[in-house]
Amino acid sequence: MTRYDAVVFDSDGVLVEPPARETQLGAIRSAFRELGVESPPADHVRDLSHDVRPDRLDAIADHHGLDAATLWTARERCDEQSQFEAFRAGSRQRYDDVTAIADLPPNRGVVSNNHHSTVAFKLDFFELEPLFDTFYGREMTVESLTLKKPNTHYLDRAIADLNAENPLYVGDSESDVVAAHRAGADSAFVRRDHTRDAALSVTPTYEVDTLADLPDIVV
Known part of the structure; x- marks a missing residue:
């Protein structure tokens, strides 16, 4: 039994x-670049990489004149792809x-x-x-x-x-x-x-x- x-x-x-921390942060930077934000503040990148709450997402998106759902969709897509690439590369x-x-x-x-x-x-x-x-x-x-x-x-x-x-x-x-x-x-x-x-x-x-x-x- x-x-x-x-x-x-x-x-x-x-x-x-x-996942490696830098891989996570790099994925967030890629998401911002996709949406036309070339140099996002470090705290925005950090906060979107781990345990972000909806109200913080809203604040970050609003700061950049973005729709929160659009920012999150880009964030998720880039993060997912970065993980797939890390597994395929053996890292x-x-x-x-x-x-x-x-x-x-x-x-x-x-x-x-x-x-x-x-x-x-x-x-x-x-x-x-x-x-x-x-x-x-x-x-x-x-x-x-x-x-x-x-x-x-x-x-x-x-x-x-x-x-x-x-x-x-x-x-x-x-x-x-x-x-x-x-x-x-x-x-x-x-x-x-x-x-x-x-x-x-x-x-x-x-x-x-x-x-x-x-x-x-x-x-």
Whole structure:
């Protein structure tokens, strides 16, 4: 008998390496250039690259005389393309320990704050799709910004798809831990190189150094 009836994973930083910061910033600059803004302020580039809220997007777009939805569409398209290019070039890789997921019982999923299309690309590109029964990323819309973790919107959908009553969510950020607990799931926080010294204000159910530790937790 297994301890958990489903295991759901974050994607970036858990299954595959996270995007390089400069790649993210470069994608935002490309989006601005597409819309005729050659030298956007550094804080506008930074704020659009990570965890931007709709009100901040509105303010940045208004500053440049742009429609917020138009700016966001360009941002999403350039960001998506930059990620595809990084994977194809080999500058972002799948983690070796992802193979341990095959040792877990069936009923597995992926929930990411990244675009749904980018999650689909990664699962296909690294031939990971057979490992999972469902996956969710966010839509490439302004509205999706309010649905990102720690909101449980996409995690709830995955748990429902898996018909799970006692799921485990595996992530590499504080928002992953918060989302898991809000959704009624236990959490496993992965201490990879980029999170080795991360200080959390919430306590995950487990901390692991590698996905190879999960079979001992789940089974």
